[in-house]
Amino acid sequence: MFTGKYKIADKVIEVTSLHEKVHNYCKDYATDEDADFSVRTSQEDIDFETQREIRCAEREGREPLDSTDDYREELAVYRKIAEKMPDFDTVLFHGSVIAVDGQGFLFTAKSGTGKSTHTRLWREYLGDKAVMVNDDKPLLKITENGVIAYGTPYNGKHKLGCNMSVPLKGLCILTRGEKNTIVRIDKSEAYAMLLQQVYRPVKTLQMAKTLRLIDELAVKTELYRLTCNMDIEAAEVAYNGMKG
Missing domain, CATH: 3.40.50 (Rossmann fold)
Structure with a gap:
């Protein structure tokens, strides 16, 4: 597991992930401040993103995008952040x-x-x-x-x-x-x-x-x-x- 803290929209988010690429993606937002909330991803979250892409591709009449688990995990992390953000208006x-x-x-x-x-x-x-x-x-x-x-x-x-x-x-x-x-x-x-x-x-x-x-x-x-x-x-x- 990999963990880092990132300040996004003035909120500090502790992210724990399976793949390191998530943290390379967010490196420009890294911080040492105390976290306002945390998100943690699992293989189940990655699989959800994979199935979601398949369903989207079917609706749009195209082939699913060919991407890796670490990319899917980036999507899963942002989905979890987006789910929490309405608490902060x-x-x-x-x-x-x-x-x-x-x-x-x-x-x-x-x-x-x-x-x-x-x-x-x-x-x-x-x-x-x-x-x-x-x-x-x-x-x-x-x-x-x-x-x-x-x-x-x-x-x-x-x-x-x-x-x-x-x-x-x-x-x-x-x-x-x-x-x-x-x-x-x-x-x-x-x-x-x-x-x-x-x-x-x-x-x-x-x-x-x-x-x-x-x-x-x-x-x-x-x-x-x-x-x-x-x-x-x-x-x-x-x-x-x-x-x-």
């Missing part, structure tokens, strides 16, 4: 977060729509002003004063992100289209996508907390819908529409 959200001038902008959409491509266009358009926080699975903490987006070790296949946090200025749902247009939307228009993209815990109590946090998220950050193509003008339209 924090949720895992599927999206790409970029920071500009100390403000965070989160883009979410159905798989394959182009979240990562769009934030790449922001980096091309804005240059060094734009910093990737997390390109895949950021943690969002909902506070009395707003929403904070956190980088995590789990930042997508291209490993775009860093150990930082930023107040979330806006959350934008992407759709594909020929012309680039952005509009403000309300909670009722965004809720279905927010619920789809948040991590939904298995335990009933944790799911209830998550639903409450999604309600607060929709109130405490600005919501947008961006219809966009893959031209750099899409980044210009989105930035000017969201920056305030």
Whole structure:
């Protein structure tokens, strides 16, 4: 067994795993502080991730991804962290977060729509002003004063992100289209996508907390819908529409 402590979204998590790769993956978040909670994985957790991938592949009509037990264990660890985080008013959200001038902008959409491509266009358009926080699975903490987006070790296949946090200025749902247009939307228009993209815990109590946090998220950050193509003008339209 391998054990380490990592500070993620301002919480110290003690992780005990079967494989060392989990700890190499999280090394940029290592800490010696006292743990707020702990997670421990087993072969059963790894097998669960394997079966989950098989079911997903069947639904999507593709072959299961060929990956190793140590990679599956990384997924299992983050799943256990995500299950616990609603206790700290924090949720895992599927999206790409970029920071500009100390403000965070989160883009979410159905798989394959182009979240990562769009934030790449922001980096091309804005240059060094734009910093990737997390390109895949950021943690969002909902506070009395707003929403904070956190980088995590789990930042997508291209490993775009860093150990930082930023107040979330806006959350934008992407759709594909020929012309680039952005509009403000309300909670009722965004809720279905927010619920789809948040991590939904298995335990009933944790799911209830998550639903409450999604309600607060929709109130405490600005919501947008961006219809966009893959031209750099899409980044210009989105930035000017969201920056305030």
